[in-house]
Amino acid sequence: MNYTKPMLKEGSLDGQVIVVTGGGSGLGKAMTKYFLELGAKVVISSRNMEKLEKAKIELEEQTGGTVLPVQCDIRHYNEVEAMLKATIDTFGKVDGLLNNAAGNFISPTERLSANAFDTIIDIVLKGTKNCTLAFGKHWISTKQEKATVLNIVTTYAWTGSAYVVPSATAKAGVLAMTRSLAVEWAKYKIRFNAIAPGPFPTKGAWDRLLPGDLKEKFDMKKKVPVGRVGEHQELANLAAYLISDFSAYVNGEVITIDGGEWLKGAGQMNMLSDIPEGMWDMLTQMIKSKKK
Ligand code: HXC
Ligand code: NAP
Numbered sequence: 001m002n003y004t005k006p007m008l009k010e011g012s013l014d015g016q017v018i019v020v021t022g023g024g025s026g027l028g029k030a031m032t033k034y035f036l037e038l039g040a041k042v043v044i045s046s047r048n049m050e051k052l053e054k055a056k057i058e059l060e061e062q063t064g065g066t067v068l069p070v071q072c073d074i075r076h077y078n079e080v081e082a083m084l085k086a087t088i089d090t091f092g093k094v095d096g097l098l099n100n101a102a103g104n105f106i107s108p109t110e111r112l113s114a115n116a117f118d119t120i121i122d123i124v125l126k127g128t129k130n131c132t133l134a135f136g137k138h139w140i141s142t143k144q145e146k147a148t149v150l151n152i153v154t155t156y157a158w159t160g161s162a163y164v165v166p167s168a169t170a171k172a173g174v175l176a177m178t179r180s181l182a183v184e185w186a187k188y189k190i191r192f193n194a195i196a197p198g199p200f201p202t203k204g205a206w207d208r209l210l211p212g213d214l215k216e217k218f219d220m221k222k223k224v225p226v227g228r229v230g231e232h233q234e235l236a237n238l239a240a241y242l243i244s245d246f247s248a249y250v251n252g253e254v255i256t257i258d259g260g261e262w263l264k265g266a267g268q269m270n271m272l273s274d275i276p277e278g279m280w281d282m283l284t285q286m287i288k289s290k291k292k
Helices: 026-037 049-063 077-091 114-141 165-184 203-209 232-243 261-266 270-274 277-291
Strands: 017-021 041-046 067-071 096-099 147-152 190-197 254-257
Touching: 017 026, 017 077, 017 114, 026 041, 026 049, 026 203, 026 232, 041 049, 041 077, 049 067, 067 077, 077 114, 096 114, 096 232, 114 147, 114 165, 114 190, 147 165, 147 232, 165 190, 165 254, 190 232, 232 254, 261 270
Parallel strands: 017 041, 017 096, 041 067, 096 147, 147 190, 190 254
Antiparallel strands: none
């Protein structure tokens, strides 16, 4: 199938320097790999340096590209400033920021400690704010010709969701930041967009959202109208497009890539998809007979 194949032409990100937070695992790593294949140099950052070093070796071997791993807890502004400095010291510039790092786990909200709630808000909302503010100030003060910020949110950023309330609250904030700054910082040639992925299996997300036998109990495929979960390459294709100059006229947009999952949950009569084809004749008859 074509959706598992790389989409953009070779060299589409030649000369670009892109920072990917949480780039050492899961979706961040998949997007990093594709950026490298397209010619970008990529800084991957997270808290775990050992993981980042391993990812660097693996990604450079696979792609022949250049990866700079930088330890950075995005909850701390001084660490984010140090990550930015390491990027500029190594590559001389930065063109794109992919705010991908996140923290999340399922829990009834009343069971959360204040610190548990803060932890998620601090990683997702404050972390994204820290990176956005530090990089934005840099681009504005250096009068950079153009720059792009891409934020990874979720579809429950606008619907909300039970049992992941800190994450939903924080992602909603990130979405508001995306749309606000798309307008405010357009005059500085900084573009903002977001991607809202549906279920894309990763160890980080699945271990925390579907622990134990919940994976079997709640088969995510069944929630998705197209009948499957996402492939990492199809997310990487969208991310590469949005971080590249091909999307220069796309600004302030959130693109959902979920096979129709959130709409299936939203539409009032969507449960009728469960009705077997053969039953529709009888149902139509019953409805029409009411007219008489
Ligand atoms: C209740 C919990 C908890 C749990 C931690 N806490 N796990 N409370 N239920 N399952 C509480 C702790 O008791 C503590 O509060 C506070 O949260 C902080 O916990 P720490 O372990 O000290 O935090 P830290 O080491 O900073 O780790 C952060 C983390 C962890 C979020 C808790 O899971 C992590 O490192 N996650 C990073 C990766 C990740 O989450 N990936 C998934 C992204 S998936 P007290 O009061 O005891 O001090 C995603 C998908 C979205 O976002 C949509 C999918 C469809
Ligand atoms: P993941 O592998 O757990 O990714 C989270 C990344 O964030 C990790 O690399 C982690 O690295 C990093 N991170 C966490 N806390 C950090 C901190 N304080 N500072 C810096 N880095 C930190 O999970 P994923 O599924 O790939 O998620 C990636 C993104 O996609 C997230 O924004 C998530 O909300 C979003 N998303 C995922 C799905 C899905 O189905 N997978 C669906 C919707 C949205 P360290 O632990 O080394 O710090």
